[in-house]
Amino acid sequence: MQNYIENNIARFVHILRHLGIQVSILETITSLQALALVDILNREHVKMALSATMIKNHDQQEIFDQAFESFFVAPEIKKEQEQVWEEKQAEGHRLLEEAETDLAYKGETLDLTEEEKLYYAQLPEEEKRKIREYLAASSVPDDRYDRFKPTLECQVRGSLRYWKQRLGEAADYRIVDSEMDDPVIASIVDELSEDSSILYEDMKRIGERDLPQVTNLVKMLSRKLATMISRRYRMSKRVVKLDLRRSIKANVRYGGVIFKLHYKQKRIQKPKILLICDVSGSMSRYAAFVIQFIYGLSAIIKNIESFIFAEELEHVSSFFDARQSFEDTMVKLIEKSRIWGKGTNMGNALFSLREQHPLLLTSNTVVIIVSDTKTLEIDFAEEELIKLKRSVKDILWLNTLPQDEWKDLPSVQKFKRHSQMYECYTLAHLERVIRTQFLY
Template sequence: MKNDISGEDRLDRVIESVKPPGDREYIENNLTRFLHILRHLGVRISSAEAVDAVNALAAVNMLDRRQVETAFLATLAKSPEDRVILDRAFQAYFVTPEEKAERTAKQRQKREQEAREIQAVQDELKYELEDAENGESKEVSVPLTEEEKKIYTRLPEDKKSRLRDYLKKQFQGNTVNNPEQLIASMVKSSLNYWKYYLKYHGDGPPAVDYTGDEGTDEILREVVEKLRDEEQLLYQDIQNIAEADMPTATALITKLSRKLATRISRRYHRSKKRQRLDLRRTIRYNIRYGGTMFSLRYKTKKVQKPKILLICDVSGSMAKYAGFVLQFMYGLSSVTEEIESFIFSEKVERVTAEFGKPLPFEITMTELINRSEDWGRGTDFNHALAEIASQYKGLLNKETFVIIVSDTKTINVEKASLRLQDLKKKVKDIIWLNTLPKKLWLDTTSVLVFRRYCHMFECNTLAHLDKIMRSEILK
């Protein structure tokens, strides 16, 4: 308890030193409330870290938003997740009065919309129950809590339809005198499953401890909604990302690739740690000091930057996936030895040079799609592998990762599998990013044939792509 009190006292003293006394209360209230919001969003902040944040503010221009946010990020965020939450909270909290009024109006409209949706749930889940004894019928509804109704509103439409059909069948065909509780229990169990499914598959909000204060909770709700929107894109099938969401998805994939690039770079530099004394280099280096060993030299084991050969299927069903994977991989170009890229459908094209141009990725992709004769056609994987093996054999060696992006649907499956088997012998590893949902693999002959000669992963979301690249390129 004493430590907490002294920590708060120290925080007060530091705040006093940042601005003149007239501004002290304003800064203290805003900082305290901002820290309060971060804590309710799950960011752990001690009194000592709060003091560090204030000290950092004293060293920056308080009128520069970027400098202020950087000071907070440097002192309060302890993980990538904390950085994301802090950034969204900063953008939501430090706003103009006009922006605040606009947010309040939007959230009021949203609450009214949610109330209408919840009422609609109540109406949707009403059914006629026939009395087995006297043949009369009565209207009954499934007794759900407010939280369960909210979960129902977030279900995919096909899941809602299946649940409604199930309830209709149960109420109309059930001869039990009072089946409501039995059916309600089953529905609640189903919604409980969906509650955890949505949470762990990106459609559920972060766990937030709301305060009861309307102004603070407005900010918390805005942060949660922003994070939920980003999470939905992260776990949504790339093929289903709407055109309106493409800028957000593009920014998200850029962020993911930069994060992975940073990890690869750090891993590469860490490989230069001192291991064993290199006596020969030590003697040679210290001749300048008359042989006295002032500076020691050590043997190091360098981890080679990965070489990547990317083969993307750009047939009609695969074009959108290929665009995202190409963007992700070229975000890693600064920390890989080289990235050789090929696209194929009926023919194969080497497109490495296209991405070496000093142009934004979006412009490069647009030019490539407009120029390419293969984009959006049928699929001949066998021809693509044969062309690469004969025309570009110098690219295939034991230092190269081959990454294939395809749903495996191609003509000449058996011939292509023999080509893939031969390719496996020439390279370090083959990683196949399969956009086909994994539940369909056992029923798809081409998947069963190709996966014998590669490491095949389900990859139809940005989350899949990020996870696979982390686990395979960094191992």
């Protein structure tokens, strides 16, 4: 592709979209028109013109700035970016080959995911040695191998899961990530991720000293979620977007020749958000994360209702309306709650929601459930989830269990049929869900 300005802008738009900033074709055309009105040799003028035509809210500005600085660079810097990316890709493949060699039983590679192999390759050497010794010590007759292999794989996965929870995410986890298939995108993500190890820390292990940083991160993520809009259209006299269906219908009388054009424009309509958070015993370690998330959302989104549940359901929106500090809100909520830390009965909670708050369940309501899915009366809970889904726009389930544990839980298999379920036990998971599901 030749280095024309149009080609560069198209490539830049592709990078912004990949990073979660949605830029339409119309906005791309507008940006090119804006560039015709500024000094194309003035870097700041170009940046301001593109920002003004592509950025829709303040939370996207940091990503845009980093993308601009990384993309519009001198050829020698771009060549350096490509070299770093290629080296990471080569290192990633080397690590995977090493893991496949080590994680083999009787010459056959174990059926592990690429992510699991990559994590193994980045473990401390002592831990890798223990896993290799375990594989070497495991021996069964060949006729029993097919039955023993799944057990062996499960043991290795359990060991990797233990170290992942203990050590956190590996530093170079993204080096062979299919989403990082571009040197510019990879360099942007790396720079945006500097000093952000807290993003990958399991929320249940975050200590008191890190809470101020977590508070700032949650506020940032809450602002991103607050920008969520649904894209719907209404008739418009303004020349915004051609309404092809109405135009054709209006010109049938002319034999199909288009004389009159009809247009439509996007109607920005914020959905109602209904947040339901599990505060039972198995979830109590995530309480600070859950409540702080609600607190941050409630500070920005007016159209939100908040509930907590364990054995029963409690409506807690009023606690956040008072606008006290997070610490005071947390103390007051725990003191007043009758269910905090008790067992889970999701079926009862969802039944209470439908019976006691039916006016909150509309075709414009997005329900967000934060829970590990562990509950009494799973079948009853599934029935209530099905009934809830019929009444609302969508159900998003943020599961605080690692995804590699889902296959062992019947509750996960049942509930994910009726909701969009995402792994969400770190702030990085939450950011990814927001970027891929809400910012559209």
